[in-house]
Amino acid sequence: IITPYFTRLLEKVRIDPHVRLWIVVRIVGTNLLVFLGRYFTRGASLKAALAMLWRTVFAFQVGALSGGALWSLGLSRLDFCLVILGGMVIIFAGYLQEKGVEIRKALEQKHWLLQWLALMLILVALVWFGVYREGYIASEFIYQQY
Numbered sequence: 001i002i003t004p005y006f007t008r009l010l011e012k013v014r015i016d017p018h019v020r021l022w023i024v025v026r027i028v029g030t031n032l033l034v035f036l037g038r039y040f041t042r043g044a045s046l047k048a049a050l051a052m053l054w055r056t057v058f059a060f061q062v063g064a065l066s067g068g069a070l071w072s073l074g075l076s077r078l079d080f081c082l083v084i085l086g087g088m089v090i091i092f093a094g095y096l097q098e099k100g101v102e103i104r105k106a107l108e109q110k111h112w113l114l115q116w117l118a119l120m121l122i123l124v125a126l127v128w129f130g131v132y133r134e135g136y137i138a139s140e141f142i143y144q145q146y
Helices: 003-012 020-042 046-058 077-098 103-108 112-131
Strands: none
Touching: 020 046, 077 103, 103 112
């Protein structure tokens, strides 16, 4: 809907949308929007979300992360490894997409057995590490408040 307007704006300010710096700016901007959006989905109210955001931006102390504070969140070493691995997979998929590789089409060109194996591995990993992990409580689903 807004693409034509955005394209004209880029032309007026003479920004080439294919320059690496502009791509990085777009990625950082998207991450900031997601970062802000997380506060509003986690906060019990708008006031609580804004208070959390304020404390994160203006009252954050790096020292709070040292001394084993991250380990006191209730996450195991495996949980941290899964977060890092998941982040790496997302970054790699984004990199492939930026290079013009359409992951879904690339998978569709593979043998049907490989397609099913890849999909089943992903589904089993999501269920195994997501639902059947120790401490999972179905009633604490993040979007239950909506």
